[in-house]
Amino acid sequence: MKIETLVNLIDGELLNRPFISEVVNFTKDIDKVSRGSCFFAEDESLIPFAIKNGAYAIIVSKDTKILDKEIAWIKVDDFKKAIFKIFKYENLKHKIYLADKITLKLIKAMNLDKKVVILENEEDFLKAINLTNKFLLMDNKKKNIFPNKEELKSISIELEMINLFKSRYKKEEINLPFVYKNSFSKAINFFESNNLKYTLEFEIDRFKPVFVDSFLREVEYGSSDRVLITGIQNDEIFFDELNYLIENTKHAKTIVVDKNREELLTHRFNFAMIVGFDVKLNEKEEKGLFDD
Structure with missing residues (x-):
């Protein structure tokens, strides 16, 4: 990208008259700076290392001592906004795949392909900027940001429920609660229709079982009749998960616990759905020398 284009794009202020005229990649990671890089100097102490590694442009958020007059020094008000503007410019015509939060979690956990980027923060945007062959995904709640977008579609798959x-x-056998079948089919369709590499050896941090004993200490998977179901939020997916839990635990003691009802965990239960907070588990007592 030409320096003049870059400065105008990010509403920056060019602090000098550089000899170089363009940059070839963008990064905020000092270990990824190479010849021709544009370096976002969130940590100014790293600027000398960026110059030594071949940076052609340094982007700062305040007036900074110019250490090398041949490269470009650009001042911006906000790093995140600048990165997003560059991303949007570079990907204006590139297709963005949209998906719900569970599908994105599954794709992130299953993905083995470097071409796949889930856009969640500025590091992801920078990664996408520097890739030529890429498949970009974003939360479907942000669908109005980009003109060229496509919702991921589910397909018919044969999925059998083993247990909860x-x-x-x-x-x-996969670590997938059956309630997420539709999202899983979208993920499978995304990978297979685009010939992307993925794995079935995955876990996600939602509807995740933690087996505990009567003292609320974690035990080995399947070794207790008390299970905490973690990673649950009170959002648009919650009632699907709750109905799934109730339907499949009719003969068990099932409770729903939020931060205000944490005392329920001191009572008898088989399944406890933990909503919106992290339970602090008790630690196991270490056995003494003569204990069984």
């Missing part, structure tokens, strides 16, 4: 937390796909 596991399913079977293509004869392989």
Whole structure:
């Protein structure tokens, strides 16, 4: 990208008259700076290292001593806004795939392909800027940001429920609560229709079982009849998860616990859905020398 284009794009202030005229990549990670890089200097102490590694432009957020007059020094008000503007310019015509939060969690956990980027923060935007061959995904709640977008579609798949937390796909046991079947089919369709590499050995941090004993100490998976279901938020997916839990635990003691009802965990239960907070588990007592 030409320096003149870059400065105008990010509403920056060019602090000098550089000899170089363009940059070839963008990064805020000092370890990724190479010849021709544009370096976002959030930590000014790293600027000398960026110059030594070949940076052609340094972007700062305040007046800074110019250490090398041949490269470009650009001042901006906000790093995040600048990065997003560069991303949007570079990807204006590039397709953005949109998906719900569970599908994105699954794709992130299953992905083995460097071409896949889930856009969640400025590091992801920078990664996408520097890739030529790429598949970009974003939360479908942000669908109005980009003109060229496509919602991920589900397909018909054969998925068998094994238990509350596991399913079977293509004869392989996977860590997938059956309630997420539709999102899983979208993820499979995304990977397979685009010939992207993925794995079925994955876990997500939602509807995740933690087996505990009567003292609320974590024990080995499957070794207790008390289970905390973690990673749950009171959002648009919650009632699907709650109905799934109730439907499949009719003969068990099932409770729903938020921060204001945490005392319920001191009572008898089989399944406890933890909503909106992290439970602090008790630690196991270490056995003494003569204990069994």
